[in-house]
Amino acid sequence: MSVLVWFRRDLRITDNPALEAAYRSGKSILPLFIESSGKAIPWRPGSASRWWLHYSLSSLDASLRKRGSRLILRKGNTVQEVLLRLLGETQVEAVYWNRLDEPQGRDEATAITEALKKAGVETREFRGQLLHDPERLLTAGGTPFKVFTPFWNRLQASLHSVPTLAAPSKLKAPDPWPQSLCVDELQLLPSRDWAAGLRENWTPGEAGARAHLRRFLQGPLEEYLEARDRPSLAGTSRLSPHLHFGEISPRMLWNALEDAPRETAASAISYRRELAWREFAHHLLRHFPATPENPLRPAFEKFPWRRSPKDLRAWQKGLTGYPLVDAGMRELWHTGWMHNRVRMIAASFLVKHLLIDWQEGARWFWDTLVDADLANNTLGWQWVAGCGADAAPYFRIFNPVTQGEKFDPQGAYVKRWVPELARLPVKHLHAPWEAPASALKEAGVLLGKDYPKPMVDHRMARERALAAFASIRK
Ligand code: FAD
Numbered sequence: 001m002s003v004l005v006w007f008r009r010d011l012r013i014t015d016n017p018a019l020e021a022a023y024r025s026g027k028s029i030l031p032l033f034i035e036s037s038g039k040a041i042p043w044r045p046g047s048a049s050r051w052w053l054h055y056s057l058s059s060l061d062a063s064l065r066k067r068g069s070r071l072i073l074r075k076g077n078t079v080q081e082v083l084l085r086l087l088g089e090t091q092v093e094a095v096y097w098n099r100l101d102e103p104q105g106r107d108e109a110t111a112i113t114e115a116l117k118k119a120g121v122e123t124r125e126f127r128g129q130l131l132h133d134p135e136r137l138l139t140a141g142g143t144p145f146k147v148f149t150p151f152w153n154r155l156q157a158s159l160h161s162v163p164t165l166a167a168p169s170k171l172k173a174p175d176p177w178p179q180s181l182c183v184d185e186l187q188l189l190p191s192r193d194w195a196a197g198l199r200e201n202w203t204p205g206e207a208g209a210r211a212h213l214r215r216f217l218q219g220p221l222e223e224y225l226e227a228r229d230r231p232s233l234a235g236t237s238r239l240s241p242h243l244h245f246g247e248i249s250p251r252m253l254w255n256a257l258e259d260a261p262r263e264t265a266a267s268a269i270s271y272r273r274e275l276a277w278r279e280f281a282h283h284l285l286r287h288f289p290a291t292p293e294n295p296l297r298p299a300f301e302k303f304p305w306r307r308s309p310k311d312l313r314a315w316q317k318g319l320t321g322y323p324l325v326d327a328g329m330r331e332l333w334h335t336g337w338m339h340n341r342v343r344m345i346a347a348s349f350l351v352k353h354l355l356i357d358w359q360e361g362a363r364w365f366w367d368t369l370v371d372a373d374l375a376n377n378t379l380g381w382q383w384v385a386g387c388g389a390d391a392a393p394y395f396r397i398f399n400p401v402t403q404g405e406k407f408d409p410q411g412a413y414v415k416r417w418v419p420e421l422a423r424l425p426v427k428h429l430h431a432p433w434e435a436p437a438s439a440l441k442e443a444g445v446l447l448g449k450d451y452p453k454p455m456v457d458h459r460m461a462r463e464r465a466l467a468a469f470a471s472i473r474k
Contacts, residue, residue: 002028002090002174006083006097006112007071008105010128010246011060012206014167017126018096023168030092030174031064033057034082035075035186042104043292043374046367048336049244051195052204054188056245059205061183069171072180079108080115087119090178094122098246101134101282102374103289131159131250132279134286144287146296146389151283152276164252197334202241202370209242217256224267228274231328231339232412237271238337240371243278250275281379284389292378293359295387299472303387305357314455315350316364318418321454323430324404325349327417334417336370341407347384348398353461355468358385386469394469397462404430420451 003022010016011033022029045053061071076082083095095116099109109125116123127133132155138144145151189195202208216237220227227235242248253275257268288296295301314320318329328342338346343365350361362381366372382388408414411429415422421432423443428435433447433454440447447453 001093002030004030004032004083004086004090004092004095006079006095007031007033007060008097008100008246009244010098010249011056012209012247012249013060013063013067014206015128015165015249015252016098017128017165018098018124019168020165021124021126022096023171025094026172027093028172028174029069030072030090030178031060031069031171032072032074032083032086033060034079035073035188036077036079036082036108037075038077043366046369046372047190048198048368048370049372050188051190051198051336052202052241052245052370054183054186055204056247057183057186057188059207059247063167063206064171067168067171069173070177070180072178073183073186074181075186078111080111083112084115084119086178087116087121090174092121094124096124096126098126098128100129101286103285128249128251129246130279130282131155131254131275132283134283137283145280145283148277148280148390151280152273155276155279156272159254161255161258162251164249164255198336198370201335201337204241204245204247206247209239209248212237212239212242213248213253213256217260221257221260221267221271222264224264225270228270229341229407231331231342232408232410232416236340240373240376241337244371244373244376250278277379278376280389281373281375284379285375291382291388292362292374295385296382296389297387297391300385300387303357303472304355304468306355308354308356311354311455312350312356312360312364314452315346315354315356315361319452319455320349321433321452322349322400323414323418323421323432324400324408327408327414330417332365332368336368338369339413341403342413343380344384345398345400345403347381348392349400351381351385352397352465353400353456353458355465358382358387394473395466397465399458399462401431401458418451421445 003025005019005022013019057071064070074082074086113123137154137158220235223235227233239248243250254272257272260268285291315329318326320326324342325346328338328346332338347361350356351358358381362377365377379388383391386392386394411426414429421429424432424435424445425439428439432445432451445451
């Protein structure tokens, strides 16, 4: 008899509580991943995420094979349908998995628990995706947190030192192995290959995650406090897609900072605070599961959004005429990732300058980000739009020009992603429409031809946004 380990978004063998428990049982282990293709699945992974998943599964399979095991891949309409079919083919006495706190993940786990109970198969659920349990970490009044700082204080007070679980060195194989699809048969890769930029920038899988962590601990961590807001620097950990797919656990990151040298203490706290934003995002999604589609603040349901497919398209393509926004949108398109500071500015531009519904932006990010994460993306967009928990106040409307001057003072980020402006002197780079004709000519830029004129005037857009926000406050 075997224990089946149902891998979900915990595509790692180190610090994986479900795998560890199966290993400790002494039984043979059947590692399984299910691609559910049912039409009714909301927020099905977007194109960039599917690209990532393909390679992450291959990497997990390779790690398992080094330990005498392998990853069985199956697909079907629902996870319970696939699992029940597989149980009919194998000798499985228990199914273990790590919990996902998102609506879809919880629904799947509930359906599987019920189906397996009827089939007389034991089920066990473990925790490995988050540092906290959203059902237990609550305010003194027993309600979910809606403000970050008290959540952060409670989170720190509640965490005890828990060592990272080592990867099992050898995994007992079932005999015989059930049939498996090969990873290509899951059809996760795009049919037209647009993923060269993703390949250049990322190595999906546990080894890629560890390499990023090492790089971060050995260099950027020291300067994290100052450099994390500079999009031209590799000043952040870039672990977000690895965390999303569970190729590294938040516990491993938290613990790794424990051993960081004393001179990096302030940066280590700042980094843990960012990890806590991830926890907060999942906490909110657990307690307010409708927020990917609905604003947390009901007043925003009657917000007068504009519908403009043409403006949306210009924003998506990085052709707004505001260099910092365009640089971010092009970084996203090419690499599948965008720096956090620029995410805030580009998202704010969409919802405040263009008055386009935050959900349009969230859907575009969902499809193009390699780290697309329902909790973090929902929190990020609702924060920017002002309709979420602890959100940016409605009157904070980022000025993309002054933000560019502040966070990209040498213009290195804009020059990299908007090369048509690369020869423009830095003092004109963030507002090329204000540059004298001679400077534009010398830089070889004809506005409206080589690079767009700004699609909206900042002052007009600001007044329009303030009026729209005022209309829902009445
Ligand atoms: P680091 O600075 O190294 O931070 C470490 C980790 O902390 C990150 O990997 C991430 O898991 C977490 N983290 C950091 N900042 C945040 C934050 N503001 N909110 C939640 N978690 C955070 N992050 C995603 O992982 N997926 C998304 O789909 C996503 N969508 C976003 C949309 C918008 C509009 C905004 C403003 C932010 C979004 N973020 C999202 C949050 C943030 O931009 C990324 O987590 C961060 O840029 C990832 O880079 P990093 O790993 O180098 O971050």
